[in-house]
Amino acid sequence: MAELGPVLEVFLGGLMSGVLYALVALGFVLIFKASGVFNFAQGAMVLFAALSLVRLSEWLPFGVAVLLTIAIMIALAWAVERLVLRPLVGQHGLILFMATIGVTFFLDGFGQTIWGSNVYQLDLGIPASPWFLFENLFPGGILVSPIDVFAAVIAGTLVVALSIFFHSTKIGRALRAVADDHQAAQSVGIPLNQIWLIVWSTAGIVALVAGMAWGTKLGVQFSLSLIALKALPVLILGGLTSIPGAIIGGLIIGAGEKLAEFYIGPLIGGGIEYWFAYVLALAVLLVRPQGLFGEKIIERV
Amino acid sequence: MIYRETGQFRTSYAEDQAIFRLREDRIGIIVILAIAWVGIPLVADEYLLRAILIPFLILSVAAIGLNLLLGYCGQISLGTGAFMAVGAYAAYNLALRLPEIPLLIDFLLAGLIAAGIGIVFGLPSLRIKGLYLAVATLALQFFADWAFLRVHWFTNYTPSGSVTAPPLDIFGWLVDTPLEKYWLCLAFACATALFAKNLVRSRIGRSWMAIRDMDIAAEIIGIRPMHAKLSAFAVSSFIAGLAGVLWAFVHLGSWEPLAFSIDMSFRLLFMVIIGGMGSILGSFLGAAFITILPIFLNQVPAMVGIQLSTAMVSHLEFMIFGTLIVLFLIWEPHGLARLWQIGKEKMRLWPFPY
Known part of the structure; x- marks a missing residue:
């Protein structure tokens, strides 16, 4: 039993950080599902939202700052829709993807220009000291960070809410129609521009939540933008179009990379967390190109 | 008026298949080559050579490599930096462990090793495409970053992890x-450009373009997707590997794994998008643009009297790159090369617009 304690701790820690990846991946899935755009800028949006929140809450009450940040994210969604997506309607997916890389760079630069590029502390009032669980079962107990638990609860709520939204509301159905075919959706009377505005705003709010969770954990700084790169394999693993897939993919990758680091890491020099997720995702891609939960890609000529 | 094909008849197949079919184009390229080989060395000072021209030429080579893959074969790669790293470290280890091989042969062998890695990581492109492939190539980027940082055999167990290139001895000619x-x-840049230009005019280049335009249709008319895609990956990573060797051995001299991080891959992607996807000339234009812009941003505000902090300059650079990428994708998906093309069309009629 002495061995099981640390392993369980690593496993739980992995699951929790997996939830955090999933929060970022969720934003990707939302936009991909509803507009067929693979939004590389999600990580930059996380950074931008977190930076705005931190700097605004320096001289405004926290609640007001949150509302104001949400307003900023909606404005941003509007700008992206208007200036980037609308001129590129009907273009090849790869072109849209590269355009979002452009948006990423712009947002990274813009956010740091107006909000500054230091490391800012974000305090949500969650106790920082870890909790110890099962102290009677294992010597020393299992260490769990309250921030991670908070993030997990938030992520769970978001997934349930978004799933219901996509499956049972009129807007949700319109979103799925747009994802299938821009032009066909437009021709049956779905207002493409409004739909995109809604979905990018939602993704912006998800980015804000992810930014709050990550920002409390790591401090708000430029490296937040890079977690998007960590979320990509989560996305591939779970499937690009599945909201629950994002969460399950996140859990698998989070736990997998921590366990791999724990068991295999010492053998080959450590730091395999850096690429483990990608190699896992690549292996899944070769067997199941659509990911674990994605819709099968059918190509018609 | 000046630039006009009137009266130039092509009377043999060889003339019809020439790269530069117009006399004006031939004169132009000779002038450019003369300036590059003789003119610039006469006037350029050390700063210009070291800080601008050498990086520009090497990045042009790398951009040609990526352009063959992305612009001609339509396979996106976010791992060009990794291919460059493979080339650089392969050449370093070859020079270190097999000193009897001449350095130039090392360079080519390093390119071949990069091509081999390119084929392995191109394999997923047979099953997956587009965005998924982008992730697969990112996997290579992260794996390479890690391998060259953590597997100390590659860096010959130097404590800091940074390595120094041996003196550049090309068959007895010491390049210092x-x-x-x-x-x-x-x-190298001239040779690569000629090689790439001829490749894309040949059967293999045409099969790449067919795959890019519509892979299923290409397969139906008898192009083997496996051959086309893997050969594109192989050639592209060979050239990228070679560029990596040059970047490490000639430009940097001593380097660490971070020199070939994901930033490099993105930078090359931008060069190809801004310069022009599917154009050899575009690779040069894009490389020139991306090399010069940061220097421009560093110096011009200071000249006009505005003091910008270094952080500010780098943020500005980010914003400008991002904006340009979006603008080019919207207005001119074929990049600067296409602008040049339009300019040439205009020149044919100038000054009589009829």
Whole structure:
């Protein structure tokens, strides 16, 4: 039993950080599902939202700052829709993807220009000291960070809410129609521009939540933008179009990379967390190109 | 008026298949080559050679490599930096462990090793495409970053992880002054451009373009997707590997794994998008643009009297790159090369617009 304690701790820690990846991946899935755009800028949006929140809450009450940040994210969604997506309607997916890389760079630069590029502390009032669980079962107990638990609860709520939204509301159905075919959706009377505005705003709010969770954990700084790169394999693993897939993919990758680091890491020099997720995702891609939960890609000529 | 094909008849197949079919184009390229080989060395000082021209030439080579893959074969790669790293470390280890091989042969072998890695990581492209492939190539980027940082055999167990290239001895010619380095890079750039230009005009280049335009249709008319895609990956990573060797051996001299991080991959992607996807000339234009812009941003505000902090300059650079990428994708998906093309069309009629 002495061995099981640390392993369980690593496993739980992995699951929790997996939830955090999933929060970022969720934003990707939302936009991909509803507009067929693979939004590389999600990580930059996380950074931008977190930076705005931190700097605004320096001289405004926290609640007001949150509302104001949400307003900023909606404005941003509007700008992206208007200036980037609308001129590129009907273009090849790869072109849209590269355009979002452009948006990423712009947002990274813009956010740091107006909000500054230091490391800012974000305090949500969650106790920082870890909790110890099962102290009677294992010597020393299992260490769990309250921030991670908070993030997990938030992520769970978001997934349930978004799933219901996509499956049972009129807007949700319109979103799925747009994802299938821009032009066909437009021709049956779905207002493409409004739909995109809604979905990018939602993704912006998800980015804000992810930014709050990550920002409390790591401090708000430029490296937040890079977690998007960590979320990509989560996305591939779970499937690009599945909201629950994002969460399950996140859990698998989070736990997998921590366990791999724990068991295999010492053998080959450590730091395999850096690429483990990608190699896992690549292996899944070769067997199941659509990911674990994605819709099968059918190509018609 | 000046630039016009009237009266130039092509009377043989060889003339019809020439790269530069117009007399004006031939004169133009000779002038450009003369300036590059003779003119610039006469006037350029060390700063210009070291900080601008050498990086520009090497990045042009790398951009040609990526352009063959992305612009001609339509396979996106976010791992060009990793291919460059493979080339650089392969050449370093070959020079270190097999000193009897001449350095130039090392360079080519390093390119071949990069091509081998390119084929392995191109394999997923047979099953997956587009965005998924982008992730697969990112996997290579992260794996390479890690391998060259953590597997100390590659860096010959140096404690800091950074390695130093041996002196550049090309068959007895010791390349050590900036000017000689410039000539070496120029030679590589010219050779690569010629090779790439001829490749894309040949059967294999045409099969890449068919795959890019519509892979299923290409397969139906008898192009084997496996051959086309893997050969594109192989050639592209060979050239990228070669560029990596030059970047490490000629430009940097001593380097650490971070020199070939994901930033490099993105930078090359931008060069290809801004310069022009599917154009050899575009690779040069894009490389020139991306090399010069940061220097421009560093110096011009200071000249006009505005003091910008270094952080500010780098943020500005980010914003400008991002904006340009979006603008080019919207207005001119074929990049600067297409603008040049339009300019040429205009010149045919000028000054009589009829």
